[in-house]
Amino acid sequence: MSDQEGKPSPDLGKLGEIVNSKRMTRRRMLQGTAAAAALAALGPFASACGGSESGTAASPSAAARKKGGHIRSAVTGGTTKDVLDGQVSYIDAGRKCEQIYEQLLGWDSNSKLVLMLAESYDVGADGLKYTVKLKPGLTFHNGKSVTADDVVYSFRRILDPKTLALAREHLTMLEPSGIKKVDDLTVTFTLTQANATFREALAYYGCCIVPVGFDTPKGAKGAIGTGPWKVTSYYPGEQTEYVANRDYWGEGPYADKLTIIEFADPTAKLNALLSGSVDHLAVLDTSQVPTIENTPGYQLLEAKTGGFDPYTMAIDLKPFDDVRVRQAFRLIVDRQAMIDQALAGYGWVGNDMFSPFDPAYPKDLPQREQDLEQARSLLKQAGYDNDLNIVLNCSTSTGAADPGAAQVFAQQAKGAGVNVKVNKVDPNVYWNKGNYGSYPFAMTMWGTNSYLWLCAACMFPNSPYYETHWKDEEWEKVVLEAYKTADDDARNELVRQAFTIDYERGAYIIYEFNTMLDAHSDKLQGLVANNFGEGGATKQRFNLMYFV
Amino acid sequence: MPVLCKLILRRLGLGLLTLVVISVLVFAATEALPGDTATQILGKSATPERVELLREQLGLDRPLIVQYFSWAGGLLRGDAGRSLVGIEMPVARMLGPRVVNSAALMLVAALMSIPVSLLLGSLSGRFRDGLFDASVSLGSLTFAALPTFVIGIVLILLFATQMLHVLPAVSRVQPSASIWSQMDLLWLPALTLALASAPFIVRMLRGSMIEVLESDYVQMARLKGAPERIVLQRHALPNAIIPVIQVIALNLAWMAGGVVTVEYLFNYPGIGWALVDAVSNRDVPVIQAIVFLVAAVYVVFNLTADILTILISPRLRTGLH
Numbered sequence: 001m002s003d004q005e006g007k008p009s010p011d012l013g014k015l016g017e018i019v020n021s022k023r024m025t026r027r028r029m030l031q032g033t034a035a036a037a038a039l040a041a042l043g044p045f046a047s048a049c050g051g052s053e054s055g056t057a058a059s060p061s062a063a064a065r066k067k068g069g070h071i072r073s074a075v076t077g078g079t080t081k082d083v084l085d086g087q088v089s090y091i092d093a094g095r096k097c098e099q100i101y102e103q104l105l106g107w108d109s110n111s112k113l114v115l116m117l118a119e120s121y122d123v124g125a126d127g128l129k130y131t132v133k134l135k136p137g138l139t140f141h142n143g144k145s146v147t148a149d150d151v152v153y154s155f156r157r158i159l160d161p162k163t164l165a166l167a168r169e170h171l172t173m174l175e176p177s178g179i180k181k182v183d184d185l186t187v188t189f190t191l192t193q194a195n196a197t198f199r200e201a202l203a204y205y206g207c208c209i210v211p212v213g214f215d216t217p218k219g220a221k222g223a224i225g226t227g228p229w230k231v232t233s234y235y236p237g238e239q240t241e242y243v244a245n246r247d248y249w250g251e252g253p254y255a256d257k258l259t260i261i262e263f264a265d266p267t268a269k270l271n272a273l274l275s276g277s278v279d280h281l282a283v284l285d286t287s288q289v290p291t292i293e294n295t296p297g298y299q300l301l302e303a304k305t306g307g308f309d310p311y312t313m314a315i316d317l318k319p320f321d322d323v324r325v326r327q328a329f330r331l332i333v334d335r336q337a338m339i340d341q342a343l344a345g346y347g348w349v350g351n352d353m354f355s356p357f358d359p360a361y362p363k364d365l366p367q368r369e370q371d372l373e374q375a376r377s378l379l380k381q382a383g384y385d386n387d388l389n390i391v392l393n394c395s396t397s398t399g400a401a402d403p404g405a406a407q408v409f410a411q412q413a414k415g416a417g418v419n420v421k422v423n424k425v426d427p428n429v430y431w432n433k434g435n436y437g438s439y440p441f442a443m444t445m446w447g448t449n450s451y452l453w454l455c456a457a458c459m460f461p462n463s464p465y466y467e468t469h470w471k472d473e474e475w476e477k478v479v480l481e482a483y484k485t486a487d488d489d490a491r492n493e494l495v496r497q498a499f500t501i502d503y504e505r506g507a508y509i510i511y512e513f514n515t516m517l518d519a520h521s522d523k524l525q526g527l528v529a530n531n532f533g534e535g536g537a538t539k540q541r542f543n544l545m546y547f548v
Numbered sequence: 549m550p551v552l553c554k555l556i557l558r559r560l561g562l563g564l565l566t567l568v569v570i571s572v573l574v575f576a577a578t579e580a581l582p583g584d585t586a587t588q589i590l591g592k593s594a595t596p597e598r599v600e601l602l603r604e605q606l607g608l609d610r611p612l613i614v615q616y617f618s619w620a621g622g623l624l625r626g627d628a629g630r631s632l633v634g635i636e637m638p639v640a641r642m643l644g645p646r647v648v649n650s651a652a653l654m655l656v657a658a659l660m661s662i663p664v665s666l667l668l669g670s671l672s673g674r675f676r677d678g679l680f681d682a683s684v685s686l687g688s689l690t691f692a693a694l695p696t697f698v699i700g701i702v703l704i705l706l707f708a709t710q711m712l713h714v715l716p717a718v719s720r721v722q723p724s725a726s727i728w729s730q731m732d733l734l735w736l737p738a739l740t741l742a743l744a745s746a747p748f749i750v751r752m753l754r755g756s757m758i759e760v761l762e763s764d765y766v767q768m769a770r771l772k773g774a775p776e777r778i779v780l781q782r783h784a785l786p787n788a789i790i791p792v793i794q795v796i797a798l799n800l801a802w803m804a805g806g807v808v809t810v811e812y813l814f815n816y817p818g819i820g821w822a823l824v825d826a827v828s829n830r831d832v833p834v835i836q837a838i839v840f841l842v843a844a845v846y847v848v849f850n851l852t853a854d855i856l857t858i859l860i861s862p863r864l865r866t867g868l869h
Binding site: 079080081082083090161162164166169217218219233234235236237238239261263264265267268269271272274275276277278397426428429431432433464 | 581582583587588589590591593594595596597598599601602631633634635636637642701704708709713716717718720723724812813814815817821822824825826828829831834
């Protein structure tokens with residue numbers, strides 16, 4: 001099916017105008033918030049900032065926050081196929097699991113690795129042996145204490161090939177025999193090869209800790225974890241109800257009850273918020289922003305994330321086997337214009353390298369800009385003179401902006417004499433074997449991850465998402481070395497070199513990173529923008545939210 | 549009336565045959581859709597080894613014909629099977645509350661639309677071309693021309709989010725309580741459905757009324773000196789209503805399918821939404837059960853309309869003897 005052949009769409013100009021007017025109001029609003037923040041900073045007594053990550057200049061300290069109330073959150077994407085098993089669920093089902101289950105380590109709202117159930121962890125000098133100590137006194141929702149046995153069980157369950165556990169592909173460096181209980185609160189993991197991403201695996205949502213004997217729950221019963229909310233009822237595709245876990249080890253929860261309600265349609269979700277049926281809405285469509293801005297009593301929450309919806313160029317297939325074509329394609333993109341047109345301005349400019357929150361991310365490399373002249377000349381050197389025809393595969397499931405972004409690319413490519421035909425693939429088969437992974441030129445989607453983590457997922461021939469068929473000897477040498485390097489500084493230097501190679505000759509066109517939007521009633525506060533960027537702008541940290 | 553009984557039995561037999569054919573068609577159509585339950589469940593995380601594992605767990609690696617007959621065999625034993633996805637609820641338990649919700653929605657919508665449209669239709673037929681008729685015609689043609697979701701959105705703006713804040717914009721039905729204890733959630737979706745379906749009844753009855761009022765027997769009754777009230781009640785209305793019965797039956801049957809849009813718009817947990825969900829998950833037992841129900845509703849309503857028509861029209865009624 002290829003009904004759109006990259007013809008210039010007559011609506012795009014008009015769309016640009018609408019977008020500009022929207023951005024005007026948004027800019028005004030941001031200025032307003034900045035002014036408020038500045039005022040708050042001026043008055044020293046106005047700040048009662050708590051030590052918690054949720055504390056901002058205007059919000060009360062943890063102790064002063066009002067307790068009680070019932071948070072009702074509207075979400076889309078949940079269906080009857082979701083199960084409350086944190087080890088197999090992700091994004092839409094995961095959103096409901098994140099309330100229940102927790103990991104040994106975790107990410108804070110700025111993508112910094114933090115301790116969760118672990119009190120400490122230690123990496124041996126060879127990078128092979130990880131010793132993890134649990135916080136004392138942790139309990140599961142059924143009252144049982146969390147011990148080393150539960151940790152051993154949880155990781156063995158993930159490694160069991162008979163389960164659908166998501167984390168298995170991220171734990172290739174671990175064998176079941178390498179997981180050992182030392183004492184009640186201590187576990188050692190001995191890896192088969194040194195791998196610096198193991199720490200991140202311990203923080204991966206699929207690596208949550210479940211009690212010994214846990215199996216995929218058939219409903220709410222048996223969905224037992226250590227998280228801030230205990231599930232009380234589960235109606236698949238309709239709603240999930242929780243009560244506060246008053247024995248929670250971390251901050252909150254402040255409210256007494258939480259209900260996550262599934263919506264089939266984004267309009268119904270917005271109507272639910274505007275009519276007071278819910279207090280919070282996860283993932284607002286950019287087209288709905290003006291409605292929230294113009295309705296008193298409601299607020300937007302905007303989170304800058306490291307998630308991105310890039311173009312992939314398969315480097316072993318024509319025409320991308322020639323590095324000059326890849327470089328030319330990167331020069332074709334007018335990044336800000338694409339963000340404005342395809343994402344209504346809600347995104348931030350990318351520089352063809354992923355993982356912007358990685359400590360090694362080279363912020364000093366010059367921002368790549370559109371240069372059609374240069375693109376034409378590179379294409380000419382590669383043997384294409386105004387006669388390159390190419391199919392761009394995309395679907396509605398590849399990212400918030402797709403297939404809109406693909407149309408914009410097709411239009412911009414005309415400027416360099418490239419004729420792009422946009423092929424909209426049925427979202428149900430886009431990811432199927434035989435399609436995904438064999439597209440020469442396509443769109444894809446990724447969440448916030450560190451560089452080495454993402455490389456394992458998509459840059460090696462045995463990666464589960466080997467979409468660009470990437471192969472580069474120099475790159476491989478530094479990256480494999482980086483995985484083995486336990487020292488942070490030495491590893492970051494290697495990763496930086498790998499980033500530079502991606503920047504020069506990589507196979508992704510990363511024009512943007514996503515901005516994620518939530519909306520909420522102004523009676524609900526304590527929402528913290530989280531750059532994790534999956535499922536909502538707050539990483540669903542309902543335990544930090546409170547009513548005013 | 550043995551003739552009538554025979555007719556009913558024959559029609560029921562045909563209806564059953566229709567259902568069997570439909571079940572085969574639905575099964576084949578679901579199989580023809582790209583992707584299967586395993587790939588739908590896994591989405592982007594569908595690595596070949598995971599797909600393989602899940603297919604085996606769900607029994608999707610068996611031949612199609614075996615899958616079909618294992619489902620059909622279960623149905624004959626009164627077991628509609630289990631959902632293939634999620635927590636694998638039995639279909640009956642999963643759909644039970646949703647069928648009740650959708651039936652409640654249809655019932656309330658029918659109670660809103662049928663009496664009002666019968667009244668409006670017969671009056672505008674009687675006072676043809678007057679101001680009343682003109683305004684009813686304008687109104688019904690407008691609603692007939694509007695897509696259902698537009699009617700719904702306008703109602704939401706009027707009663708829930710912009711003008712008045714008297715009714716909920718979305719129907720957050722509490723799954724743990726009966727729908728009848730949450731009537732306020734029903735008004736807007738039911739009104740939408742009623743407004744979308746009423747115009748056809750109004751137009752049909754108006755046309756039929758005009759035709760009947762110009763017929764010879766009404767002329768005869770009038771010439772005979774019968775009062776206008778008697779003419780209308782005894783001679784015109786019973787004859788005018790016959791084609792309308794068919795329209796009402798079709799309307800009710802249409803509602804069984806038309807609830808999909810309304811349920812989607814109001815996030816109303818009924819069979820329409822369940823069907824959309826089931827199709828996107830390729831959850832065959834659930835799809836089969838819902839399509840079966842909707843088809844059965846069509847068969848039953850049409851049969852009822854035919855029987856009523858026979859009983860009401862003197863010519864057909866006497867033909868039975």
